[in-house]
Amino acid sequence: MTALASYDDRALGVLREANWPDVSEQDFKTAVGSFPTGVVIVTGEDEDGPFGLTIQSFMSLSMVPRLVLISVARTSATLPRIQRAGRFCVNLLDDTHSELALHFAKSARGVNKFDGINYSRKGTDGSPVFPGSLGWIECSVLRTHLEGDHVLLVGAVKEAAVSEEPTVRPLIFWRSSFVSVDP
Numbered sequence: 519m520t521a522l523a524s525y526d527d528r529a530l531g532v533l534r535e536a537n538w539p540d541v542s543e544q545d546f547k548t549a550v551g552s553f554p555t556g557v558v559i560v561t562g563e564d565e566d567g568p569f570g571l572t573i574q575s576f577m578s579l580s581m582v583p584r585l586v587l588i589s590v591a592r593t594s595a596t597l598p599r600i601q602r603a604g605r606f607c608v609n610l611l612d613d614t615h616s617e618l619a620l621h622f623a624k625s626a627r628g629v630n631k632f633d634g635i636n637y638s639r640k641g642t643d644g645s646p647v648f649p650g651s652l653g654w655i656e657c658s659v660l661r662t663h664l665e666g667d668h669v670l671l672v673g674a675v676k677e678a679a680v681s682e683e684p685t686v687r688p689l690i691f692w693r694s695s696f697v698s699v700d701p
Contacts, residue, residue, distance in 0.1 A: 607645030613698035
């Protein structure tokens, strides 16, 4: 039995003991999809070059010390690259980045998602950052936690910057669509 199997068995046992209702996948997706979230692209670089993926599961975790949290699917081709690099950069997308978000949301094992994509290098690690982003946050991986079908990565913030453009608006994902809000 693997450690993952015993983890899953233990978690399922706790849910059964609590008489947890069996919520359908569709009902769960509909419910959580009703909560609007920002959209980010997590980037970095390892020995194979730049990497990136689109996620919605990003949050500030702590002010002291400065920590953020990202959630990445265990099946993501980018997850082992983040873990190998030991660092990542969160690009906070504006409402003009919906096509870029879709591009980096696609699974592409063995393909360089950065081919033909405009980006620059920022921060102490030279992380890939996209022009027009609301800002970016460069992090070192502090801890990882396996939960369900995702891995939570806690990032210790090394550097952060925001756009000085007063008209930028965040890219928001709500009910399976990109939306924007007026400031």
